[in-house]
Amino acid sequence: MSRRKPRPVPVPPEPLGELFDAHTHLTSCADPARALMDRAAAVGVRGVCTVGDGIEEAEQALALAQEDDRVVAACAVHPTKAQELTDGVRERLRALVADPRCVAVGETGLDTYWITHDPGRTAPLDVQEEALRWHMDLAAEVGKPLMIHNREADDDLMRVLADAPSDLTVMLHCFSSPLDLAVEAVERGYYLSFCGNVTFRRNEELRQAAARVPADRILVETDAPYMTPEPFRGARNEPAFVGYTARLLAEVRGVDADEFAATVSANARRLYGLPE
Numbered sequence: 001m002s003r004r005k006p007r008p009v010p011v012p013p014e015p016l017g018e019l020f021d022a023h024t025h026l027t028s029c030a031d032p033a034r035a036l037m038d039r040a041a042a043v044g045v046r047g048v049c050t051v052g053d054g055i056e057e058a059e060q061a062l063a064l065a066q067e068d069d070r071v072v073a074a075c076a077v078h079p080t081k082a083q084e085l086t087d088g089v090r091e092r093l094r095a096l097v098a099d100p101r102c103v104a105v106g107e108t109g110l111d112t113y114w115i116t117h118d119p120g121r122t123a124p125l126d127v128q129e130e131a132l133r134w135h136m137d138l139a140a141e142v143g144k145p146l147m148i149h150n151r152e153a154d155d156d157l158m159r160v161l162a163d164a165p166s167d168l169t170v171m172l173h174c175f176s177s178p179l180d181l182a183v184e185a186v187e188r189g190y191y192l193s194f195c196g197n198v199t200f201r202r203n204e205e206l207r208q209a210a211a212r213v214p215a216d217r218i219l220v221e222t223d224a225p226y227m228t229p230e231p232f233r234g235a236r237n238e239p240a241f242v243g244y245t246a247r248l249l250a251e252v253r254g255v256d257a258d259e260f261a262a263t264v265s266a267n268a269r270r271l272y273g274l275p276e
């Protein structure tokens with residue numbers, strides 16, 4: 001008999017009036033999308049933006065968005081797969097992004113983590129930058145927001161994004177950078193989306209950043225199946241758990257949780273061009 005305490009089975013938080021998971025990966029979660037969305041809806045999550053991180057996954061994400069009213073999609077090739085952005089893939093992405101159920105170009109961006117830890121698992125930085133610039137032009141062309149992935153690439157990312165056309169809307173998903181970058185991003189008018197790591201004990205600076213974002217620029221997301229918020233850190237994540245992060249953010253910002261949930265939902269709908 002094992003003496004180890006079994007890990008608690010994660011359960012969804014108490015419902016909130018209305019929530020929107022601004023960045024998730026339904027096709028990477030264990031259960032079918034409909035079951036995930038039903039569980040999410042039961043605790044107030046009315047909508048999610050599901051993201052494909054490669055061309056096949058992007059096609060699957062869009063197919064889900066076409067099947068389920070509660071789902072919209074973001075399509076791109078992830079920076080760690082930037083070498084897969086061939087001419088043929090670019091053409092396929094153009095077609096996906098033109099679809100009304102695709103509401104953002106992403107996730108694209110820069111990721112130096114794997115370059116440092118296991119370069120065979122990712123694309124070189126110059127290839128990532130070229131792919132980011134291509135996605136940036138595509139977003140500007142179709143008039144949809146650019147959804148950014150950033151892992152340990154703050155300076156390069158802000159340098160490249162500074163070249164974006166002024167009317168391009170930028171959203172930084174899973175914001176995890178220092179406070180000064182949050183301040184600069186806010187000055188540039190970007191949306192900042194916070195995920196489960198903002199609930200982790202050691203991330204005090206991230207909570208300070210979250211407290212500084214204007215009410216009309218803050219979003220909440222799961223990035224499921226990763227980044228499960230406390231109290232279930234380490235378990236498999238799903239959109240139904242986004243309320244844990246929303247409640248923590250409301251507390252940090254000193255606002256009522258239901259009011260905050262309504263605010264982030266309205267922000268997500270505005271960002272993605274969805275009806276009120």
Ligand SMILES: [Zn+2]
Nearest residue numbers: 107149150174
């Ligand atoms: Zn990401």
Ligand SMILES: [Zn+2]
Nearest residue numbers: 023051107223
């Ligand atoms: Zn993601």
